[in-house]
Amino acid sequence: MLNRRGALATFVTGLLASSLSRQAKAETGPMADPTEIIDLWPAGPPGGGAVTAVETLTERAAPGGLRDRALSHIRKPTLIVFRPKTPNGAAVVLTPGGGYERVVLDKEGYETARWLAGRGYTCFVLFYRMPGDGWTSGPDAPLQDAQRGLRLVRSRAAAMGFSPDRIAIMGFSAGGHVAASLTTRFAAQVYERIDAADDLSARPSLSALVYPVITMDPTFMHAGSRKQLLGAAPTPAQIDLYSPERQVTAELPPVFLLHAADDKAVPVENTLAMFTALKAKAIPTEMHVFEEGGHGFGLRFTKDKPVAAWPGLFETFAKRHGL
Known part of the structure; x- marks a missing residue:
């Protein structure tokens, strides 16, 4: 039964990848989907014997609206590659949000990758696994994918x-928690070595956390993300381990932080707490809190708002720190 389920998952994942590739080839111009895909785990992700969820690609956009796809129950983690016409010698791994229930493709993934690639960065959009899908590693499944993804990028x-x-690693919302977890726990051994890529460091050279989920503390947590990650009643030890602001050490790379004060989904206190923790360890960090912007603005919901300045602010910070 498990073999049949695994075969079904691989078949469905293959259909999804094939669908994206066919769609990309049928489209022309700068908005076409990329067809270059890197599988993270050659023999499948670790600890998937009890996983039965079926990977699903959903189009959420209203008719005539901007494309808004999401991939849920990810069974085969991948990196989607965006190559720049004129490389600047740096790369960015993107971890889009989705409340630890899905990964959004367009708003925080492909659109951001295209913007960065237009400025010379080689970009990789990471489709990471969901912690509530039954993986043996549970809340460490997304971190496994982030560590492995960063190492594979470094190896290439x-x-x-x-x-x-x-x-660099750049994460949005719950993907910001993935990025923050990699930033603080890059050296944690959360999976067994697969190949030579795993001998490389998983430490990013720079981290950008955009309206990120940070803390698991109930005072200002994002309840949905915490439930998906840790369940309904996490222990104090789990809250501590999976709250990146409590895992900051002096070995962290420079960190760029961005949030809107009127964010009603993920309280701005998440970013404030991370900034305070970073400053306490003398980590180079820059924080931008805008009065208006809400949650999930990415690049598409910034028009005529001061928060529209954020991509340039990130680029300036990145260049100042060698990226």
């Missing part, structure tokens, strides 16, 4: 035209 640096010492 020379071949793809960027420096292995100039790789």
Whole structure:
């Protein structure tokens, strides 16, 4: 039964990848989907024997609206590659949000990757697993994918035209928690070595956390993300381990922080707490809190708002720190 379920999951994942590739080939111009895909785990992700969820791609946009796709119950984690016409020698791994129930493709993934690629960055959109789908590693499943993804990107640096010492992680919302977890727990051994790529460091050269879920503390947590990650009644030890602001050490890379004060989904206190923790350890950090912007603005919901300045602010910060 488990073998049949695994075969079904692989078949469904293959259909999804094939569908995206066919769609990309049928489209033309800068908005076409990329067809270059890197599988994270050659023999499948670790700890998936009890996983039965079926990977599902959903189009959520209203008729005539901007494309808004989401991938849920991810069974085969991947990196989707966006290559720049003129590489600047740096790379960015993107972890879009989705409340730890799904990963959004367009708003925080592909659109951001296209913007960054237009400025010379080689970009990789990470489709990471959901912690509530039954993986043996539970809340560490997304971190496993983030560590493995960063190492695979680093292992391909020379071949793809960027420096292995100039790789950033950028995460949004719950994807911001994935990025913050990688930033603080890059050295944690959360999976067994697969190949030579795993001998490389998973530490990003720079981290950007955009309206991120940070804390698991009930005072200002994002309830949905915490429930998906840790269940209904996490222990104090779990709250501590999976709250990145409590895992900050002096070994962290520079961190860029961005939030809107009127965010009603993920309280701005998440970013404030991370900033305070970083400053306490003298980590180079820059925080921008805008009066207006709400949650999930990405690039598409910033028009005529001061928060529209954020991509340029990130680029300035990144260049100042060698990226």
